[in-house]
Amino acid sequence: MSAEFDHEQVAIRTGLRSDLPVIVAVHSTKLGQAVGGCRLWRYADWRDGLADALRLSAGMTAKCAVAGLANGGGKTVVAVPESTVLDVALRRKVLEDVADAVASLNGAYATGPDVGTTPQDMAAIGERTAHVFCKPEERGGSGDSSPATALGTLAALRAVRQRLHGTSALTGARLSVVGLGSVGLRLARLLAAEGAELLVSDIDPAKRERTGELGATWVAPDEGLTADVDILVPAALGGTLTKQIVPELRCAAIVGPANNQLATPDVADLLHRRGIFWVPDYVASAGGVINALTMELHHGTAHEARKRVEAIEHTVADLLHAADHQQVTPAQAASQLAQRRLDTAT
Ligand code: PHE
Structure with a gap:
């Protein structure tokens, strides 16, 4: 299956510290800053990680648009080879590399949690860039999505x-x-x-x-x-x-x-x-991203965020x-x- 390339930009780099492929796909900023989580996952081939980033970021554009959010879609994928042991030290390096990749986009994209990452990880990313959602509440974020x-x-x-x-x-x-x-x-x-x-x-x-x-x-x-x-x-x-x-x-x-x-x-x-x-x-x-953006971008209360999430029913x-x-x-x-x-x- 082939499709037209319609992403605004895709940054692929070897992490300076981790030596792992860090992929940031910005699908669209038409409605506003692109948002989408950081997936830290194992792939047999880094190109599978790239394919995931491309599809997931396009999905985030549609997710935000249908949810009525003034944001676009993006996604980060760190493609961890199957043979690599992701210990605490390597994880820290990965998060610093992700933070630098996000920062290099100058606000076109902000990241958040996804499969394989946690609010604590967002706090680590947050030490190097402001463009991150869902840090733990005590660190000023909206926490687990x-x-x-x-x-x-x-x-x-x-x-x-x-x-x-x-x-x-x-x-x-x-x-x-x-x-x-x-x-x-x-x-x-x-x-x-x-x-x-x-x-x-x-x-x-x-x-x-x-x-x-x-x-x-x-x-x-x-x-x-x-x-x-x-x-x-x-x-x-x-x-x-x-x-x-x-x-x-x-x-x-x-x-x-x-x-x-x-x-x-x-x-x-x-x-x-x-x-x-x-x-x-x-x-x-869409509940996770609706909740995070309502609280962190629009400074809504937890109650308002919950109402917006529940509106998915309508x-x-x-x-x-x-x-x-x-x-x-x-x-x-x-x-x-x-x-x-x-x-x-x-
Ligand atoms: N993983 C979330 C999703 O797929 C992405 C997310 C981004 C969640 C930003 C909260 C904040 O929708």
């Missing part, structure tokens, strides 16, 4: 539940949460507290210990993906929804916080043809409605909305 991402996904789930069953309560809904990382686990807890019937899975068998606390049933990740449930909740790394898996799916809808859920864009149409609602990942997962309801009305997929409706907002930017 995962609770807000989980809450925003819950809001998206409510809109879909309403659409499927005429109620926004998730009590009694059957869901399969695939991935119990920092967002997946929090979301599963919120769902369990509301009385949802949960299947949970993770590639890490140690996560199985969590099933008791959640009152959930543990399944293998591939079983979780194709389970007979109301809603499938992808909460692991991206690319799980492939062309091959679509015929195997037994859910009525797919709504989750994972970024880049579709292996290829055409999967959205295949899902639609099977009558499965897919809420675009960048719509359902955004999703509107998109499902628009999709019906215009006879398009929710994915098309969302990308049209993002495009309209980008087109009207001055």
Whole structure:
């Protein structure tokens, strides 16, 4: 699959201290400063990290646009080779290299946490650049963004539940949460507290210990993906929804916080043809960035931020409605909305 290159700029450098590839992709600043987290992850080939940065940063542009934020999209990926041991000392070097790469963009881009990084890491980056979100609260940031991402996904789930069953309560809904990382686990807890019937899975068998606390049933990740449930909740790394898996799916809808859920864009149409609602990942997962920007850029209160995150329910309801009305997929409706907002930017 090839696509046109439409990023404003991409900086790829070998970190001075870490000697690792540091990739910062700025997709768009049309709506404002590009924002997007820093992914510190293992890749067999650094080019896979580059591909991730390109797709994830474009996703952030759409995420911010649909969420109504005055920001664009970017992403940082540090591609750690599989053989490299990322100890405390190397991690520190990586974060300093990331900070320098972010600083070199002179404010076009600000970073934040993502898979593999924490608020403490943001504090370390913050020692060298002001362009960083989600430092711990005691260091002047809005802290961990995962609770807000989980809450925003819950809001998206409510809109879909309403659409499927005429109620926004998730009590009694059957869901399969695939991935119990920092967002997946929090979301599963919120769902369990509301009385949802949960299947949970993770590639890490140690996560199985969590099933008791959640009152959930543990399944293998591939079983979780194709389970007979109301809603499938992808909460692991991206690319799980492939062309091959679509015929195997037994859910009525797919709504989750994972970024880049579709292996290829055409999967959205295949899902639609099977009558499965897919809420675009960048719509359902916007809670973290909405929370951080509302508090840190717009100086809103935690309560205001929460309200904005919960408004994802209305955004999703509107998109499902628009999709019906215009006879398009929710994915098309969302990308049209993002495009309209980008087109009207001055
Ligand atoms: N990881 C977050 C996302 O994918 C990015 C983020 C950036 C979160 C800035 C908070 C602040 O949306």
